[in-house]
Amino acid sequence: KQEVTQIPAALSVPEGENLVLNCSFTDSAIYNLQWFRQDPGKGLTSLLLIQSSQREQTSGRLNASLDKSSGRSTLYIAASQPGDSATYLCAVKTNQAGTALIFGKGTTLSVSS
Amino acid sequence: DAGVTQSPTHLIKTRGQQVTLRCSPKSGHDTVSWYQQALGQGPQFIFQYYEEEERQRGNFPDRFSGHQFPNYSSELNVNALLLGDSALYLCASSSGGTQYFGPGTRLLVL
Numbered sequence: 663k664q665e666v667t668q669i670p671a672a673l674s675v676p677e678g679e680n681l682v683l684n685c686s687f688t689d690s691a692i693y694n695l696q697w698f699r700q701d702p703g704k705g706l707t708s709l710l711l712i713q714s715s716q717r718e719q720t721s722g723r724l725n726a727s728l729d730k731s732s733g734r735s736t737l738y739i740a741a742s743q744p745g746d747s748a749t750y751l752c753a754v755k756t757n758q759a760g761t762a763l764i765f766g767k768g769t770t771l772s773v774s775s
Numbered sequence: 776d777a778g779v780t781q782s783p784t785h786l787i788k789t790r791g792q793q794v795t796l797r798c799s800p801k802s803g804h805d806t807v808s809w810y811q812q813a814l815g816q817g818p819q820f821i822f823q824y825y826e827e828e829e830r831q832r833g834n835f836p837d838r839f840s841g842h843q844f845p846n847y848s849s850e851l852n853v854n855a856l857l858l859g860d861s862a863l864y865l866c867a868s869s870s871g872g873t874q875y876f877g878p879g880t881r882l883l884v885l
Binding site: 666696698703704705706707708711751753761762763764765766767768 | 779808810815816817818819820823831833863865867873874875876877878879881
């Protein structure tokens, strides 16, 4: 059974700092991995999607990497801003198209000005 | 292009009641998935509908049921509500690829 773990559960950093969020999964047979952002009480916004054949994806100040063999992904946020404060969720899709996303519990990030 | 929409935004019910939540997928999407997110937890998969049939189901009791209409919109029904059903219910739509999430319906069971 696939399980997704995110560490740390919460993180506080000053504005301008670079930071890394971690995601691990127990079964390396994944179809893809996706990072989401969730603001309090709101829905999910997709940030980056990495296919199983890819090693990383970049969007602006965000970079996500994937190491299937070790069951790990990282989300790197450069030059953090107060507007980055949110919960970041990692989700994997198992090795079949159309199946469910399996989520971690998320990392809650607070960036202070 | 409208994204995924859900209604209502908030709902308060009492134990034992029944509730229906609604979801309209993003234009061009034919697959709808429902997730339950309890406070402080990641979303948990309830079920997925494709071509008006339940294609996959998560580990939820049969008090949770759904439907997909010919226009691909979907409903989630929960019977005999329990206090533990209080959560944010998220709908996601897709067309074989990335899932796009709606804003969710916040359900409070008293």
